[in-house]
Amino acid sequence: MTFTAQIHTETETASFSTSHTMPVPSEVVATAQPFPETPTAIAELQQQFFGFGSMILRLEQKPKIAVYAQKQRFEIVDWGINLRFGDQGEIAREMARKFLALFGKAERDELSDAERSEWTRIVQSVDYQKFCAERSPFRYMEGELEKTQARVFVVKWHDGSSVVIDRSTAPELRVLNIRERFSALVKFGEGDKVMALQSVSILPPIRNAEETWKSWPVRNS
Secondary structure (H helix, E strand, O other): OOOEEEEEOOOOEEEEEOOOOOOOOOOOOOEOOOOOOOOOEEEEEOOOEEEEOOEEEEEOOOOEEEEEHHHOEEEEOOOOEEEEOOOHHHHHHHHHHHHHHHHHHHHOOOOOHHHHHHHHHHHHHEOHHHHHHHHOOOEEEEEEEEEEOOOEEEEEEOOOOEEEEEOOOOHHHHHOOOOOEEEEEEEEOHHHOEEEEEEEEEEOOOOOHHHHHHOOOOOOO
16 A cells, blocks of 8 residues: 655655655554653654555544654654554554454443543544444344335335435345335445445234334434
8 A cells, every 4th residue: 555645844755755665663653642742743644544454444634653763763643653663554553453342342431531631632533423334233123115216216114214225225126016015134325325225124004004113213213
């Protein structure tokens, strides 16, 4: 992975190439505390999206990198991550590790005062709402296929709400007939948009369906 940034100093602008050409060392490459001295230069990382499998970190702004030439190390500003020169290829991995470590502690309410301050700064720098939406688990849902169109399905959930679902997101719905009931595992994103739908089963019709569905809890409860 290659990143390129521009280092801005009072006297010059220099290229900061972060091509990683050496193997990842077996020992720990990141330290947890920032350096006390003033950096020799500040770089702006030319990347805002960091992906590992299904996990994507989206930063609101490009991260800043403080360069310490005398120590041959650099720091990711506000993230508390220090790396050696030559370990630029570890930036994305170390940022993901820091985020997930603090995310887990925040969920368990185990953050120290220092970690809580650091976590607050990090959360403010990422698209946290989108991260949480994409990380949300699949939910069991029951619904009815109201109609199909060229590119979408229209589904009425058990709570009475209707939603438009892209056909490419839920290809399994093609097996259903109009007004047929079904169950499925559904992953919702921001604004309750259906991000994925799987494990469809056809359900038998029920009498007084409207009254039965009214007794179900809504999805936000």
